[in-house]
Amino acid sequence: MKTSTRIESLSQHIGQEVELKGWVSNKREGKGIAFVILRDGSGYCQCVVTEESAGAEALAEATKLSLECSVILTGTVLADEKQVGGVEVQVNSLTTVGGSENYPISKKEHGVEFLMDQRHLWLRSARQWAIMRIRNTIIFSIHKYFQEQGFVQMDAPIFTGNACEGTSTLFETDFYGDPAYLSQSGQLYGEAMAMALGKIYTFGPTFRAEKSKTRRHLSEFWMIEPEMAFYDIFQNMDCIEGMLQAVVKDVLANCQEELKTIGRNTAVLESSLGAFPRMTYDQAVRIIKGEENVNGVNSIASLEEELAAKQAELAQIEAQIAEKEEQLKEPGLKKGQMNFYQSKVIEFKQIKSDLEEELRNIPQWIESARTFEYGNDFGGSDETVLTRLFDRPVMVYDWPHEVKAFYLKRNPEDTRFARGVDVLAPEGYGEIVGGGERETDVDMLIGKIHEHELPMEAFEWYLDLRRYGSVPHSGFGLGLERMVTWVCKLKHVRESIPFPRMYGRLTP
């Protein structure tokens, strides 16, 4: 018996006999023939079982297969351009390894709650398979980029003793009788490590106890936090841009099949390989408020145009729903036609509810853009108003120091501003990276710690970093799941991580 072959490499075995091990992701059958769509984790392949090639017994076995049965089969690889991957396998023998009765996830649509309850099985679906493969490519690519640039990977602790930025967003645990909190950032430790190793990055889990129920929040997520000695904010932005582009490039190079599986239009990913626009907070505010155009496009005018377009689209979809519902009432309708019209109605209603949501949002965005108060941090709608004018991530730097973290350096030429930088992803995804140049002046830091009413004793070690050989340094934090969500253009972060932990969701 030959060693088994992975589906992803079948195209190199055309004309040969191979052994495949996997699960039944779909099956169709006819008289004297059965089509088994096998998946093995590396890909999907149609396996054809006929009486002539496999014998009556194997055909009977194939006919009995249900969704997600595990099987081992042997067969001949044939080129077939109609199939995914360009091949199909003519089966010679087939053995069932494990049965699978009443597999809960069907080929039809399911609701979010049901799928989340079945997450351990949902991961087997083609769409989830593709997302997890892209996530893996992104993780690998991040490591590769930093390693090639001479960064050292070092992890920050997960238990932290002091509630550095307020306890409300921290998970409290018991650490040998004392309260300890799960880390919500390794950044301060990253600074210490950068003073030791020059350029470092952390890659670890982060915990936020926010009772957020939105499409971009998780209670547990993975964050990459690089920290670089002797980098100013502009070198920091070069680093962010270089890393994000390396990741996008790797995904485009290695995940074409996965991107196709999830229906991702890659135009924006491709344009993201070009230089990212960089702008100060001041300029970003002018753009949001419609006082400055981007390539001739005005933020507010274009929102109003979009509103009108969406309203027309809504009227159209409503007409289509009415039409299909009318057709459903026709007497003597065949079962198949009824099924078709019904699934169309469901599909259109989904589009309709999405449209209605956008129609509720756009006026709020316009309102929020018009009334934006200079000096405030950006809200979700402000980010959307800004980023929809670009076809790639945008970097906004030099923020009013009051709205940013205590450790950010002031712009020496205008101390109203702190040298923070936010990277906002396009297509409505908002902040994926937050970072900046760090404050090096001890007195300035002490003042800030008092201003934020933080416990000074907890920061003594951090202040030491400025007392002994302080240097300009910068860093940033990348939210892995937000990156995956944008690259895959997912509607919600919960699909970007194998087992999401979020408000109201702890199992499976």
Place this chain on the structure above:
RNA sequence: UCCUCGAUAGCUCAGCUGGUUAGAGCGAGCGGCUGUUAACCGCUAGGUCGUUGGUUCGAGCCCAACUCGGGGAGCCA
């Protein structure tokens, strides 16, 4: 914590302004047809309408509270 929408069969949904025995498709089971790609044809099984209380001659539908879930605000990656 606040705003908003929702909870009807294993799944996805319908159920008009409260009115007799609550419907469909998918899935499941059985049978027929078919080199097929979630949409061929027929039959069968399957529901104390989220929980509790209230209004009413009568509640899936109205009211209140609660539980769970979707979306959003705040906060952020």
